[in-house]
Structure formats: structure tokens, C-alpha cells
Amino acid sequence: MTQGLKFRRHGLYIVATLSLGACAVGPDYRQPPDVDIGAGWSQSVQTTEAQLEMAQWWCSLDDPVLDRLVTDALSSNLNLRQAYARIHEARAMRDRAAGGYAPVVNTSGSVSRRRQSENGPLPIASIPGLNRDQTIYDIGFDAAWEIDLFGKTSRTVERAEANVEAAQADAMDIRISVAAEVARTYLTLRGAQRELVARESSVETLQQTLDLVSQRFELGDASQAEVDATEARLAAAEAALPTIQARLRAAALGLGVLLGMPPEHELALIHTDVPEITLRALPVGERADVLRRRPDIRAAERRLAASTADIGVATAELFPKLSIAAGGGFQSLNSGNLFESDSSRFSIVPLISWRLFDGGRVRAEIRATEARQQQAALAYEHAVLTALSDAERALSDYLLGLEAVERQQLAVKAAQSSYGHAQKRFDVGDIALTDLLAEERVLREAENNYVRTHTAAAINLVALFKALGGGWDVDEQVSLK
Secondary structure (H helix, E strand, O other), X not given: OHHHHHHHHHHHHHHHHHHHOOOOOOOOOOOOOOOOOOOOOOOOOEOOOOOOOOOOHHHHHOOHHHHHHHHHHHHHOHHXXXXXXXXXXXXXXXXXXXXXXXXXXXXXXXXEXXXXXXXXXXXXXXXXXXXXXXXXXXXXXXXXXXXXXXXXXXXXXXXXXXXXXXXXXXXXXXXXXXXHHHHHHHHHHHHHHHHHHHHXXXXXXXXXXXXXXXXXXXXXXXXHHHHHHHHHHHHHHHHHHHHHXXXXXXXXXXXXXHOOOOHHHHHHHHHXXXXXXXXXXXXXXXXXXXXHHOHHHHHHHHHHHHHHHHHXXXXXXXXXXXXXXXXXXXXXXXXXXXXXXHHEEEEEEEEEEOOOOOOOHHHHHHHHHHHHHHHHXXXXXXXXXXXXXXXXXXXXXXXXXXXXXXXXXXXXXXXXHHHHHHHHHHHOOOOOHHHHHHHHHHHHHHHHHHHHHHHHHHHHHHHHHHHOOOOOOOOOOOOOO
């Protein structure tokens, strides 16, 4: 017993020494490849932060309804909840990989009743005191442990941890997309509301014009061609109303789905109105800040780290494996002395295995993982350049949209001024009602153009926030319920 105990202690000492001296084969991941991102923005912009809130950028629009919608969507959106479930899965796979450090232990117990043949290879009948009928009591365990000599397990855990962080970054990317999509759909709804009001005003003006032209036609002061032309303009204006109404309803139905609710959940928004949001130039920060805020870049970088660890997992197959198998327990023909020392049994079997020939399969797998790692590196570079392109394009669209809004505002003011002059001239009998209504049509059309331009610029603002990586805190960790 003493010699067996010394042997077991000596074996454990060897295993511990080998474990401490183990090395992880394959390349160590340091950092992603350098990507030339240029010196700065390609156009003149304000780069100071100036209290710009990126994590909850929608709050800067000062619309309580939008705040509620985004908050509800971030807690209930089904795509986002699926992303959180994928984080659960990745964490479970990481824990499974970490389990490779520990031995696998099984336990068993049995009671078997058997009768041996007296005419078999064992001469039961000629052995005094040996009964051919026996009951065998057996309880014990067996364990197997593969020592991580060359880092296969550690590289597997490294890969799994990188996949967890990639899943978290993917969830943050979806969070950004959900917030942006809710805001875009909501602003589309509000824009359609205002466009519908402007278009209805145009229809009303055209209807008045048609009534007046029809009266003049009956008096012989207008031709049938004038009546037909006015009717055509009125019909065209009325034909635009159902399209706007459909766009308005579609936006409301889309909001319900984005919130993880039935489509009709937000239909009541059609019948409510809020003040128009104020558009202004944004301090977008430095161009390099985009790389820090964009979670899709973080996800690509973590996948590069995972693919680098994969090379080590594949390379470890070239080296020998050391496994320790152990078993023990108690066995007896009598349940009364089952747990006595004389009934104990024990075995320990060290095993070294080394694949000497496999037709080049392992080396081919290593080359394949190296190629996948190169693909991941290129995917990271592509993600960086795509993010910069998104930001540059969104910034340009928004700045040009602001310029268009300013010009449309000038057009509305000019139309309002012209209509005011026409109203005064009409009041003193200097122009006819048809001339006044013509000026009003110009005003309504200018207002309608302004509404469409403002809505497009507001949607461009949402796209800019999304391209800049707004919608989550850079230091935030994904927490799951």
C-alpha cells in the first residue's frame, strides 16, 4: 500500500510538471494588421466632441415618442434577443472548451448474479469451496485526462473566448441597427404626416381653382381647355394622397414589428403629431474615432483572433499526446465486506500516442487554417475601409441635405412673401382670384418640397449616427437576463 501511494504521488508530480512546462504551439495573436485610414475627414467638419451623446444619440432629437420607441425596441426587438441568445451559445461553447483542462470521471455500480458452467474451461466442480452460483457486488470509478502538452486545449479556449467577444460585438452592431431603423421608420412616419397635410392643402387650393374656372367657363370667360387643365392638375394631386397614406401606414406597422409587437401596435401614431425636429451640423469627432466605436470592426478583429488560435489547434495534432487513465473501486462476492480494504481495486495507465503517418492530413489542415486566418485578416481590413466609407458617405449626404433644407426654407419664405403681396393686391382688386390661387399653389408646392427635403435630411442624420457607431457605449458589456 505504501509503495502504491508513493507511485501515485510520483505520477501526479510528473503530470503536474508536464502541465506547467506545456507550451502552446502556433502563432500568438498580438494585434490586427495596420490599415491606412488616411489623415482625416475628406471634407471640412467640426471634430470637437462638444457634448455629443453618441450612446443615446436619439435623445438629442428631443422627441419623447422617439425615446420611448427606441427604448422599447432595445428591450424587446426579436433580432436583438436572438443575438443575445447567440452570446449564451458562445459562452457555453467556451465553457465546454475550458472543460478540456479537467479529467473526465465516470462512476458506476452494479450487482450481478451469475452461474458458471461446471463443464466449462474453469473446473468449478473440482475446486473445493467454489460455488458455481455467485453474486458480485461492484462499485467504482474510471477517469481519463489528456495533458495539454502542446496547447491544443489552451488554443481551443482562446478561440472560444474570441468567439464570445465577437458575438457580443455582433449584438452591439444589431443594437445600433435596431435603434437606427426605429428612428428612420419613425421619421418616415412623421415626414409622411407632414407631406400629407401639405398635399391636402394643395388639393384644397386646386379644388378652389377648379370651382372658379368652372364658374368662369359657365360665364363664357374661360375655355374648356382651362377647365380640363385644372381638372388634370387636381386629379394628379389627389392621386398622390393614397400613396402618402400607404407610406404612413406602412411606417406605423413597421414600428410595431421592430418593437417585437403585433404590427398594429403603433397605429395610433398616425393620428398624433409632434413638432418638427431641428437639424444642425454635428461635431463628428476625429475620423479614427469611428474605428473605436464601430462594433462590426470589433467583431472582425475578434474573428481574426479566433482564426489565429485555430492554427495552434491544428498544429498541436503534429505532436505527441499524453493521456492518463485511472480506475478504482471495490468488488466483492459479499455485500458485507464490499468497502473493506481487501475489496479495493486500483489501476493507472499512462498512454503516449503520436500520429506518425496520416497521408498529410494534419499539414493540409494547418494550411487550410492559415488560409482562413489570411481571409479573416483581409475581412478585418475590408471592415475598416467599409466603415470609413460609410461614415464619409453618410457625412456627405447629411451636410448636403442640410444645405438643401436651407435652400428649401428660402424657397418657402420667398413663396410666402409672394403670396402675401398677391393677397394685398387681390384685396384692393388689382388681380383676379385665379392669380391669387396660382400664387397659393406655388406656396403649397414649396411647402411640400420642404417637407420631403427635411424628412430626407433627418433620415440622413440617422444614417450618419449609425455610420459613426452611435447607439452603444464603447465600454458597455452585454448583460443578459
